[in-house]
Amino acid sequence: MKMDDKSFAQEMKRYVSNLDRDIYTISNIPEEVVAVIFAYVSRSPKSFRENIDTVIKEQGMGKDRAEKFHEKWVLNYGHASVAEHATVHIGVERVSRLFSSLLECANEFLSFTEYSQRYQRPRKGDNYIPQELDSHPTLKKEFEELCDFQYEVYSKLNTELFDFLKRKIPVPEGKEEKPHFRALEKIAFEDARYALNLSTLTNLGMTANARAIEQTISTLLSSRYLEARKRAEEIKSEVRFSVPTLVKYADENPYMVNTRKVVTESSNGLGGLEEKGKAENGSSVTLFDYTGRGKENPQAEALKEIARGLLFEFSGLSVVDIERHLSENISDIEKIFSIAVDSLGKHDNPAGIFKSVNYNAEFVLSEAAWHQLLRHRKFNWTIKEPSVEEGITIPPNITESETEHILLEAVVRSEKLYEKLVDASLYDVASYVVTNAHNRRVLGGFDLWEFYHLTNLRMSASAQWDIRNVVGQLAMRVKEVHPVFAVSALQRVE
Numbered sequence: 449m450k451m452d453d454k455s456f457a458q459e460m461k462r463y464v465s466n467l468d469r470d471i472y473t474i475s476n477i478p479e480e481v482v483a484v485i486f487a488y489v490s491r492s493p494k495s496f497r498e499n500i501d502t503v504i505k506e507q508g509m510g511k512d513r514a515e516k517f518h519e520k521w522v523l524n525y526g527h528a529s530v531a532e533h534a535t536v537h538i539g540v541e542r543v544s545r546l547f548s549s550l551l552e553c554a555n556e557f558l559s560f561t562e563y564s565q566r567y568q569r570p571r572k573g574d575n576y577i578p579q580e581l582d583s584h585p586t587l588k589k590e591f592e593e594l595c596d597f598q599y600e601v602y603s604k605l606n607t608e609l610f611d612f613l614k615r616k617i618p619v620p621e622g623k624e625e626k627p628h629f630r631a632l633e634k635i636a637f638e639d640a641r642y643a644l645n646l647s648t649l650t651n652l653g654m655t656a657n658a659r660a661i662e663q664t665i666s667t668l669l670s671s672r673y674l675e676a677r678k679r680a681e682e683i684k685s686e687v688r689f690s691v692p693t694l695v696k697y698a699d700e701n702p703y704m705v706n707t708r709k710v711v712t713e714s715s716n717g718l719g720g721l722e723e724k725g726k727a728e729n730g731s732s733v734t735l736f737d738y739t740g741r742g743k744e745n746p747q748a749e750a751l752k753e754i755a756r757g758l759l760f761e762f763s764g765l766s767v768v769d770i771e772r773h774l775s776e777n778i779s780d781i782e783k784i785f786s787i788a789v790d791s792l793g794k795h796d797n798p799a800g801i802f803k804s805v806n807y808n809a810e811f812v813l814s815e816a817a818w819h820q821l822l823r824h825r826k827f828n829w830t831i832k833e834p835s836v837e838e839g840i841t842i843p844p845n846i847t848e849s850e851t852e853h854i855l856l857e858a859v860v861r862s863e864k865l866y867e868k869l870v871d872a873s874l875y876d877v878a879s880y881v882v883t884n885a886h887n888r889r890v891l892g893g894f895d896l897w898e899f900y901h902l903t904n905l906r907m908s909a910s911a912q913w914d915i916r917n918v919v920g921q922l923a924m925r926v927k928e929v930h931p932v933f934a935v936s937a938l939q940r941v942e
Contacts, residue, residue, distance in 0.1 A: 730841030757801030
């Protein structure tokens with residue numbers, strides 16, 4: 449096939465952005481067929497353009513050919529990476545905040561944009577009512593009444609906080625009243641939302657490759673939550689229009705289900721939670737592992753990791769030579785790190801070797817803050833289920849405006865229903881009545897590279913106060929063991 453063939457050129461213009469350059473985009477082709485065309489590169493000398501032409505000519509748009517290819521190579525031989533070339537965009541609407549967190553944590557290669565309670569007001573009645581309550585009419589009525597009550601609390605807090613903020617922060621000289629009040633209104637309803645619970649509905653836009661979607665569907669089908677399993681079936685059904693073969697065998701994972709069951713059962717009877725002191729704003733961060741832990745000078749060990757990697761990448765030295773040099777010239781370790789960060793701008797990512805310095809931390813934080821932090825998918829999260837056992841976080845504006853008692857009405861009423869649902873063995877339903885003010889306990893494994901990104905984003909002036917407080921505590925914990933890194937990262941924050 450010659451590239452100057454007129455019929456070839458005319459056909460190809462429908463599918464590729466140019467015919468004469470080495471870099472081009474491909475469009476107007478089913479995603480499964482794109483995955484096949486890309487996969488051919490490993491076993492065909494032809495260009496992608498020529499492979500597009502071949503597939504189209506042999507079998508229309510090549511869907512049958514794609515299915516046979518995927519059945520052979522992806523399903524039978526386990527070449528799952530082929531599925532990464534097929535991308536799907538999915539709208540996920542009117543799901544609970546609880547489900548949205550399960551979906552967002554199901555796979556690190558999913559991309560999301562979610563309805564934000566920080567910028568949009570939810571509407572009364574927009575709550576997911578668990579199907580399990582259909583056989584418990586009294587509890588179902590109480591659940592619905594709780595949701596309505598908490599919305600009224602939310603509305604009342606909203607009004608009270610807005611009035612308080614107008615008194616506290618008058619219109620600055622030279623600024624128009626309308627945009628100033630809009631900014632205060634936003635602060636009011638983002639603090640008022642701490643009264644809402646996890647059954648509140650939300651919407652998400654999701655983009656992912658077929659491999660990540662297949663794994664996500666399997667994870668959700670293995671969930672303890674009925675809502676997650678039902679939504680996973682819906683996602684699978686809809687995605688099959690775009691990538692039918694690639695999600696064909698996405699199913700419940702017996703290993704995941706059995707492991708959860710066995711570990712839950714075997715952990716019954718273990719000691720209860722230790723008494724915990726209340727941290728500032730209700731949140732706390734404990735750094736329990738990090739590069740250099742147990743060494744005399746953890747900072748020096750971590751700096752050495754970075755210096756070793758940078759010298760290996762950019763010098764002609766071998767690892768043996770580098771170790772000898774660093775041992776004999778200890779002062780060079782921090783100097784090399786300084787060189788690596790001196791010109792690091794606010795929108796720059798640090799060098800890849802920063803990923804060799806690692807941390808593990810335990811967070812106790814509000815559901816409101818958790819739903820922001822979970823979006824950092826470069827963290828390796830280990831997550832406890834929502835509960836009312838970890839205390840609450842109260843927004844400072846609520847305390848200062850003396851409206852704390854209003855929020856506590858919503859919190860206490862949730863806790864009472866939570867206990868009733870647990871007593872009725874409706875453990876999964878109980879999770880939905882947990883409020884945004886209630887704290888969750890999670891473990892997060894991350895590296896220095898992600899720490900720079902996290903502090904830069906979540907400690908900026910525009911970040912919400914709760915997540916800024918949590919990340920600030922994390923920065924202080926890192927500063928205690930690796931002060932040079934913490935100081936360097938915080939210098940980039942606005």
